[in-house]
Amino acid sequence: MIRNILIPTDGSPYGKTAIAYGIQIAQKIGAQLTGLHVVDIRLIRGPVFTDISGSVGLPSYQEFLPAIESGLDVKADAILREFREQCEAAGLHPETKKVKGVIDEAIIEEGRKCCDWILLAQRGEHFHIDGGAILGSTAQSVVRRSGKPVLVTPEHFQEIESMAVAYDGSAPADKALKLAAELSERASWPLSVVIVATDPSVGEKISRKAEDFLTSGKIDAATLILPGKEDRELLKFIREGSVELLVMGAFGHNRLRELMVGSTTSAIIRKSTIPVLLTR
Secondary structure, rough: OOOOEEOOOOHHHHHHHOOOOOOOOHHHOOOOOEEEEEEEHHHHHHHHHHHHHOOOOOOHHHHHHHHHHHHHHHHHHHHHHHHHHHHHHHHOOOOEEEEOHHHHHHHHHHHHHHHHHEEEEEOOOOOOOOOOOOOOHHHHHHHHHHHEEEEEEEEOOOOOOOOEEEOOOOOHHHHHHHHHHHHHHHHOOOOOEEOOOOHHHHHHHHHHHHHHHHOOOOOOEEEEEEEEEEOHHHHHHHOOOOOOOEEEEEEOOOOOOOOOOOHHHHHHHOOOOEEEEOOO
16 A cells, blocks of 8 residues: 655656646555655865865865855755645645755655655766766665655656556565556556567466456556567667556566666656656
8 A cells, every 4th residue: 555655856857747747646545755855964064164174275175164054954845845845735635844965865764664666767966977867876875775666757757647567476576566566456557567578488477477467457468578678679669659657577587686776667767758657
């Protein structure tokens, strides 16, 4: 049951798109939204400034600290106020929370306390500082360590009207299929089960397993078997515009060692133009 969705927000354009997706999903399934802003303590510590201030004749870092903290607090309040206004304009009554900490650690901790899902933008305010990876250090850490489904949203919003689940018959894919079926039923979104298999007989076997599971539910579902390489076929499927949301397991085919780097999961998230819901 999806009751509460946590949305870390930093005021960036990608972050505002994430909020738009959170609002649509919350309206569809009756979930509570909680907006979270993390005041990054790395911006308060200022070790570099501390090191150089004395040597170049500037006042000590401690003299600037109150102004820095005050500015970050004012910014956080403005971001959360905008989040609340955006939600209330859509008829929702969200909760908001401001915490200080290391961003990914704070998101994971708050996620464990209060939510069923975490909804994250592909890129945040400090995207370039983090090294330019779309699935940057924050998102990757949250996906790895939160233990919760994580929805990663793209740059631009488009209303979700249908969805798909990438299914390979593995245990993580079974969990993804279960989550996708629940979401499809609650939101009344048609569900496509996408299977990528080079061997047609393997594809048919996996398809039968998915269909056996889905017959117990009351959802509009269809199965599609594609040949080829997983990431390429899934991205092609996404580009064709058949669905507006993809659900997938964070691992497949026992690739536990791959996790994110170099895996199908990472490739899909980096390049997807639709939200990707990952379940662990």
